[in-house]
Amino acid sequence: MPDELPHPTPEQMDIGSIFAALADPIRRRVVLALAARPNEIRDCSSFDLPVTKATRTHHFRVLRESGLLRQVDLGNSRTNQLRIKELEKRFPGLITLILAEAGKIDGKKG
Template identity: 65%
Template sequence: MPEELAHPAPEAMELGAIFAALADPLRRQVVLTLAAEPGAVIPCGGFALPVAKATRTHHFRVLREAGLIRQVDLGNGRTNRLRLEELRQRFPALVELLLAEARRPPG
């Protein structure tokens, strides 16, 4: 049975923690990938991150603890989705900025 990990409530999300999480380019890539397809649920291995598994785990934990993503533990892996509605409730302008950045062509 899937187990849900601890996630901050929207009112407990802190802007500083969100900015710190987004400051790293790999974590920002994860968030923008999820924002490009609102509602998408992607396993941790579904992101092309050029780092070791332990580092990847760290990046996902930072994103989860900041409140940017919701992770569900499936036993042999975890899925990730952007907490779009919760973020929209707490920081509406930030969500629109993320969505606009996700739609922007690379380069």
């Protein structure tokens, strides 16, 4: 049976914590991958990240604790989904801004 991990409620989400989580390029990469397919649920190992397992675990914990991700512990893995509806309700336009900025950084937009 899946275990529910602690997540902040939308009212508890803090823009400073979210920006701090997004400041790291590895964590930003995870959020962008999930934002590109907002209904997709992925486990941690499905992301091709150039870090150790312990560092990967740390990054996902920071994303969960900031409120960006919903994680479910399945015992030997955890699933991850971007909390897009909750984020849009709490911080309207945030995901759009993140995607737009990523396009500029990646050279996809002018």
